[in-house]
Amino acid sequence: MAVVILDNVGLHYGEQVLLNGVNLTINERDRLCLVGRNGAGKSSLMKLLLGINLPDSGVVRIADGCTLAELPQSLPAADDRNVMDVVLSGKAELGKVLHDYHELSMTASTDQDMKKLEFLQAKIEAEDGWLLQTKADAIIEKLNLPKEKTMAELSGGWRRRVMLGRALLSEPDLLLLDEPTNHLDIPAIEWLEEQLADFPGAVLFVTHDRAFMEKVAKQVIDLDRGNIYRYDGSDYEGLVEWREKRIEDEEKENALFDKRLAEEEKWIRQGIKARRTRNEGRVRALKAMRNERSARVDRQGKADFTMDASDKSGKIVIDARNISYGFENKNIIDDFTTLIQRGDRIGLLGVNGCGKSTLLRLLLDQLQPQSGTIKQGTKLEVAYFDQLRAGLDLEKNVVDNLAEGREFIDTANGSRHILSYLSDFLFSPQRARTPVKALSGGETSRVMLAKLFSKPSNMLVLDEPTNDLDVETLEMLENRLMEYPGTLLVVSHDRSFLDNVVTSLYAFDGDGQISEHVGGYSEWYARGNRLKDEDISIRESAKQAAQAKKEVVEKPKPSKKLSYKIQLELDGLPAEIEVLEQAVESLTAETSDGDFYLKDNDHVTKTLAKLEETQLKLDEKVERWMELEAMKEGDA
Known part of the structure; x- marks a missing residue:
């Protein structure tokens, strides 16, 4: 049975053709992965199915009685709604009636309250609402959701799980997932794969995660220059061969x-x-x-970039011995010793918030360990890819961000004019003169890569480099990294990416413990290793610091020599850090939305500037908190 039929559907964005007379049928129990380059129209197609956008031509037919639900790309707000209420909002009107009934039943004391309870009960029974409550309880139990907690108490990964519960409660015939693995670490991705295996309806999802695609999909829909092509299978290598034959x-x-x-x-x-x-x-x-x-829409070329290696570094790149770093009651890194030698290719593997980026900053001398020593080797030239893209000036265009006074870029293949160099990253001369603030997320990532590879280096440090890249560009990045002769450190939740580019792993095992393993992710997994799933409680260090500070107040302590003003500042810092971390997470989620860069340029600029400003404030507050804690311990 067909759930959705697209009949000769056309859609344009300005002069760009997103859908060109497309015909598509989605049947019940289909498992379809929608792929295509950045800007091809994948999210726009999703919005057509949801009725958010209307086609310029043709018809979108939803079968009678069929319902659609989505798991959006952006994270839900970290607000005061409890988990049960959010799940019940999947049936919005009836869910509110149930919420009002339960709230009133705990406080009813007057005749008026009792009459309202009777009215709400009658409405629930008329719409078979008690069954909805039973379904919500079953979904919460199945997904292991903490129903009494608020969204503000949950990390991004757990809030996404709650939104999946909300979508499932509506019992959709078609579930739409737009980049569902964004903001998820590997245990959460594996959990999502298991839930989708049991889902009784059809699923259409967009992802750049090839391992997730192969696990969940049964067919692939390739959206290419306004046309749709259907591949019967989900193996990535077969998909590439099929696409190349078609082209x-x-x-x-x-x-x-x-x-x-x-x-x-x-x-x-x-x-x-x-x-x-x-x-x-x-x-x-x-x-x-x-x-x-x-x-005819000519096919855009592939990204094709080279990396210029500088002179070799010394044989010893980084020597870290017994280093530790953490907050008051949380060890992020505990007594870790490692020796990184020239040519090592190391992946950092762990759940969100475990300390991967912190370890990178320690090794790069951007943070100082609280104990232990870190020594960098000689002739070290580091190229650092920051997941927040902090190295870009949003007001400048692509050329000015990259040029830094240069007209030509020296590469391994000789000197290249800057516009010629940028063409390897799929920037036309016109697009290369566009301000960075007006680019899409994928284009911004390509600018970062272009800047990263425009200077000689003998050590690459990549923090979540795969975000927002389409699969073809991601594959090209992998090929170039495999050819890179220097030392590589990379943080990623992309299992295929780790398999393809690293030869060893630092696995964050919890409680600050880090173990070293030879091989990529698949080899690590085959040996029976698993990452501990993310804790339901708040994992951010600021929350834990705030709780620890509360406990300190409740217990008698010997007097300290800190002045009253400094002690007051120290006591208030955990709460300030908590607010800033929530703001950074919220802004990061907004800028990760596929449609963010299509909004008004002024809004995009202000939001990105606010994210950078908030992140800087957060870093300053954390550093200040650690400084005052050290002063207090020294005066004890």
């Missing part, structure tokens, strides 16, 4: 067409006598061929 056949057809067009153009330009006797039908056919050729 090869298309290029052959285009070559034959262009040859015929050239012959007809030659004929139309013959002498006066030929033009007097020319066949008018043939002239009309030529005009039609010209129109067809002008309407």
Whole structure:
């Protein structure tokens, strides 16, 4: 049975053709992965199905009685709603009635309250609402959700689980997932894979995570230049071969067409006598061929970038011995010792918030360990890819961000003009002069990569480099990293990416313990290793610091030598850090939304500037908190 049918649907964004007379049928129990380059129209197609957007032409048909639900790309707000209420909002009107009934039943004391309870009870029974409550309880139990906690008490991964529970309560015939693995660590991704395996309806999802695609999908929908192509399977290597064969056949057809067009153009330009006797039908056919050729959307080239390695570093790159770093009651890194040598390729593996980025900053001398020593080797030239993209000036265009006074870029293949160099990263001369604030998330990532690879280095440090990249660009990045002769440190939750580019892992095992393993993710997993799932409680260090501070107040302590003013500042810092961390998480979620860069430029600029400003404030507060804690311990 068909759930959704797209009949000759067209959609345009300005002059860009997103859908060109598309026909698509989604049947019950389908498991479809929607792939395509950044900006191809994947999120726009989702919005058409949800009725948020309307097609410019054609019809979107939803079968009678069929319902759709979505798990959006952006994270839900960390607010005061409790988990049960959010799940019940999947059936919004009836869920509110149930919420009001339960709230009133705990406080009812007057005749008026009792009458309202009777009214709410009658409404619930008329709509079979008690069954809805039973379903909500069953979903919460199945998903292991903490129903009494508020959304503000949960990390991003757990809030996403709550939103899945909300979607499942509506019992949709089609579940739409837009980049569902965003903001999730590996245990949460594996959990989501298990839930989708048991889902009784159809699923259509967008992802750049190839391991997730292969696990969940049964077919792949390739959205390419406004057209849809369906691949029967989900293995990535087979998908690549199928796509290359299709493109090869298309290029052959285009070559034959262009040859015929050239012959007809030659004929139309013959002498006066030929033009007097020319066949008018043939002239009309030529005009039609010209129109067809002008309407053809030429395929965009692949990203193709090279990395220029500098002189070799010393054999010892980083020597870290017995280093520790943490907050008052949380060990982020506890007595870790490692030796990184030239040519090592190391992946950092762990749940969100475990300390991967902190370890990178320690090794790069951006933070100082609270104990232990870190020594960097000689001749070290580091290129650092920051997941917050802090190295870009949003007001400057792409060229100015990259040039830094240069007109030519020295690469391993010789000197290149900056516009020629940027063409390898799929930037046309016009797009290269666009302010960074107006770029999409994927384009911004490509600017970062272009800047990263424009300078010689012998050590690459990549913190979540795969975010927002389409699969083809991601594959090209992998190929270049495998050819890189220097030392590599990379943080990623992309299992395929780790398999393809690293030769060893630092696994964060919890409580500050870090273990070293030879091989990529699949080898680590095959040996029976697993990451401990994210704790339901708040994992951010600021929350834990705030709780620890509360306990300190409740217990008698010996007097300290800190002044009253400094002690007051120290007592207030955990709460300030908590607010800033929530703000950073909220802003990061907003900027990760696929439609964020399509909004008003002024809004995009202000939001990104606010994110950078808030992150800087957070770093300052954390550093200040640690400084005052050290002062207090020293004066004890």
